[in-house]
Amino acid sequence: MFGFLHHQKIGLIASTAFAVGAMIGGGVFVLTGVALKQAGPSAIVSFLIAGLIVSFSALSFAEVAAKASKGESAYAYVGKVLGSPIWGFITSWCFYLGGIVGAAFVLKAFGIYMYSFIYPGLSAISWGLIGAAFLTLVNLGPASQIGRIETLLVGIKLMILLILAVAGLAAFKPHDILPFAPNGMGQIIQTSSYLFVAYLGFSVITSISGDIVRPQKTVPRAIVLSMAIVAVIYAGVAVALLAAHISDYSEASVGIAATHLLGSAGSGLVIAGALVATLSSANANILGSSEIMLRLAHRKQVPTILGRLYGGHPYISVVAGAMMYSALIVWSTDATIVALANTVVLVALAVVNAAAFMLLFKAGRRKPRWILPLLGLGGAAVQILFIAPSTLVLGGLLVGFGILLYIVRELYFLPKRHREITRTVDNLDGPLSRSLKRHGSM
16 A cells, blocks of 8 residues: 555555465354354354454554554564563464464364365365474475465455355345344354454564654554454354355365355355365465464574575475474364463463553543553453363463473574575565565555
């Protein structure tokens, strides 16, 4: 939007597209059916509640991100506000983990749709691993091509989901939402905690806030716009599933609903959209995580080798991430992956909300804008209540491993490699920055 003024900056549409791409993936094609099974038609409200809760933290993050200087991420500024760089590191590390775990979730969704609708000769896990291998190779290739692919994929999947939503609205009857809350009102809140992960893609915007045009205005606008688009799409797809009168909801319900509403040709289109969307979302998550790791190495907060570059990518980090999301695909259920993603990101959001509160409170705002981060903290606390203790422990161990890397970072500092990383970050040539910069005039 403002790219003609700042040729090396990232615009509103490009950053919004990547956030939508990260959010509209496995969630809309897998979580929608699962949510309707848990809460019935009231799952529509669960999606809206989850989006509202995440938006509190997202907008708090925008307050912090807007203060980041050129080339600096919002995560680094969190450390400045809270008085120690380790808080910025913990925030970055948790979002890095969230991106990797999120990639595992949507790649499992890719596997489910390949197995259910394309070729059942291979298991869903096998298809998920094939998708993981493909995207790992893509993210070791030219970063400029990834940006072009991602923007194209976002446009395609939004168009397909819009067709499904319109067909659902055309077939929808008032009695389709009755009984509205068959499992009680409490289930609405519990289901919203499961859907929290559906909106976490906003972090790709805050990862590169220092490189966005007029971040004070563009970052919150991109966050609000992307989350509004995603909330409308989730609600529209949920209505379509209700209108299709599916007997039993599951991870593959969107594909089944497409057959009921659009016939075989329309079903093929939506299923193709599901495959595109899951790969697109996994790609956006991997890109975002790669960018975070590169900037951690740039700030000397992890051993330099983790940011070592090849073709514009921190390839050791990409390979390590691939091993992690491949392991999750094989050994974890969808519910466990969702809970783990929620756990690590909730830690980050708690730190970010604390930083936003201190920033706004110390600024002496006349308007009580510091209430927003308090609402974000409260929302995060509610989500934790619905996560299994074993998953909380696993999430804690992963965060603890990151802190260990932070402690030993100086023992493995490589000056020559660090200079290369610094040039890459300063020139906006990281994996996500370069991909977005190609579309910065949007």
